[in-house]
Amino acid sequence: MKEKKKEGVLDILKKVLFVDILKGLSVTVKYNVSRSVTIRYPDEEKWIPYQRFRGAHTLNKTEDGKELCVACELCVKACPTKCITVVPEEDDTGRGIADRVPKVWKVDLVRCLFCGYCEDACPTTAVRLGREYELACFSRDDAVREKERLLKPQEVPEGFEGGVVVSAKFERTKEGIRVKPDIWKPKDKNWWKKV
Amino acid sequence: MTEAVIEVAIIFIKVVVLGFILFSLPLPLTWIERKIAGHIQVRLGPFRVGPHGILQPFADMVKMLFKEDVIPEQADRFLFRVAPIISMVPVFMVFVAIPFGESWTIPFINKEVTLYVADMNVGLLYILAISGVAVYGIILGGWASNSKYALLGGLRSSAQMISYEVALTFACIGVVMLASSLNLIDIVKTQTGGLTNWNVFYLPVGPLWFIIFFIAGLAEINRIPFDLPEDEGTLAAGFHVEYSGIRFAYFMLAEYIAMVSMSVLAVVLFFGGWDDPTGLGFLPPIVWFLLKVGFFIYLFMWIRFTLPRYRYDQLMSIGWKILIPLSLLNILVTGWMII
Incomplete structure (x- = not known):
């Protein structure tokens, strides 16, 4: 049998004067006047992930605008869910870095599990998993991304370090809604880590 | 006679005003309570309906009124x-x-x-x-x-x-x-x-x-x-x-x-x-x-x-x-x- 701990005079005095309750109240009132940690996501702020983040695919180009992809189809082979389709074609007009370029390069983001094997397989670092994470769409067909879309430059450039909350703008257009980040306006949201 | 009528009228007005205030008091109180809850838990509380979510109680009220009344x-x-x-x-x-x-x-x-x-x-x-x-x-x-x-x-x-x-x-x-x-x-x-x-x-x-x-x-x-x-x-x-x-x-x-x-x-x-x-x-x-x-x-x-x-x-x-x-x-x- 567990022996009941004897209460000293000090413990009883503590109980009578509500010391613990007052301590609790002082903690909560401190938090009541402190800053909040909420990221006001669609309206004012947005989280930019770290560089290691694996979001939606993107196809890179060289600095002079040539497609890096040589349609070798290694990403198709590496993909565990078979969500990438590549159809190669011959094109020597200088569109790509080689004569072999993709006619079709599409990825089905519904089936993709964002493992990043396609990045690893790619010999020319053409395919990268970017930092776009707002992938919601209205139909399954919308989730299939074609080459034209993937070739567009990313919203957050590859060199940007990330891991910060930046100010953003909520935009409502005919094409849909989007949250446009302003990556050069970071907001300090890490104050609570130092508390 | 007129004095009595005025007295009754004053009491009536007082009751109506008091009743109106009491009926509308929960609106600011729910908002305040949710704000306090939010800030104590280092959140913001309601924020999207109106500036600082001040119209949230009205949205809640409309929702309550239009909800199905299940018995x-x-x-x-x-x-x-x-x-x-x-x-x-x-x-x-x-x-x-x-x-x-x-x-x-x-x-x-x-x-x-x-x-x-x-x-x-x-x-x-x-x-x-x-x-x-x-x-x-x-x-x-x-x-x-x-x-x-x-x-x-x-x-x-x-x-x-x-x-x-x-x-x-x-x-x-x-x-x-x-x-x-x-x-x-x-x-x-x-x-x-x-x-x-x-x-x-x-x-x-x-x-x-x-x-x-x-x-x-x-x-x-x-x-x-x-x-x-x-x-x-x-x-x-x-x-x-x-x-x-x-x-x-x-x-x-x-x-x-x-x-x-x-x-x-x-x-x-x-x-x-x-x-x-x-x-x-x-x-x-x-x-x-x-x-x-x-x-x-x-x-x-x-x-x-x-x-x-x-x-x-x-x-x-x-x-x-x-x-x-x-x-x-x-x-x-x-x-x-x-x-």
Whole structure:
């Protein structure tokens, strides 16, 4: 049998004067006047992930605008869910870095599990998993991304370090809604880590 | 004849104004409560409807009004409908006897109006009696729902009321002994003239009266840490688990108004009502009164988001083993001090 701990005079005095309750109240009132940690996501702020983040695919180009992809189809082979389709074609007009370029390069983001094997397989670092994470769409067909879309430059450039909350703008257009980040306006949201 | 008509008209206007204020009070209070909850938990609280979410209560109200009003098949349909009203009406009736100040002269026509609806000689008794009726709404609501959770909530509520009503009343008796009147206006008048005359600073028993009153009051209005009738951890939502739409809103309304009435009562009985603690008179008495009430409402919310809920047996032992003996002892000591 567990022996009941004897209460000293000090413990009883503590109980009578509500010391613990007052301590609790002082903690909560401190938090009541402190800053909040909420990221006001669609309206004012947005989280930019770290560089290691694996979001939606993107196809890179060289600095002079040539497609890096040589349609070798290694990403198709590496993909565990078979969500990438590549159809190669011959094109020597200088569109790509080689004569072999993709006619079709599409990825089905519904089936993709964002493992990043396609990045690893790619010999020319053409395919990268970017930092776009707002992938919601209205139909399954919308989730299939074609080459034209993937070739567009990313919203957050590859060199940007990330891991910060930046100010953003909520935009409502005919094409849909989007949250446009302003990556050069970071907001300090890490104050609570130092508390 | 005309004087009597004017008197009746003034009372009618007062009741309408008071009723309107009380009906609209839960709107700002829900917003404030959610904001306080948010900031205590380092969140923001409602933010999207209007600036800083200030229109959130209106959105909630519209939602409540348009929700389907479900009555369970096995429920007692009459009692199920009547229970929210039974719990709501008494908390409104309490305010009839509560004085918000002495009097106020209407500008331009120089007519003096009293800032209370009824000057009752047994005001305190009336309030305690009426607020005891409100628990019937909870018990009937729990019973009529024909649901296990709701019934348990109702049972807990009745047991809690029985044990804490006694302590609450005993805590008030000290104040009544000091003022030798049950009239709330007289009770406030005995406390006028600065901080030291307030009942809560009537040493050594004053603070004890207040603490007993406050703890029993928390239990009486079913707020955390004594909100066992609607204990969402074990009873889903307790007595109002089967209620939806506007009937649920009635229960919430009753809860918020009960919180206001308990704050008002604490101010009137222990914190000098509309008495100005500074004695300088740069704020009108009604502002002092509202400030004090506001502080108590904040205190209720602050406690809600600080303390966890007591277990049921702990609740009972606090009530019967500590509060009631302590309040009896307190009355004894008060008696000696007065003699």
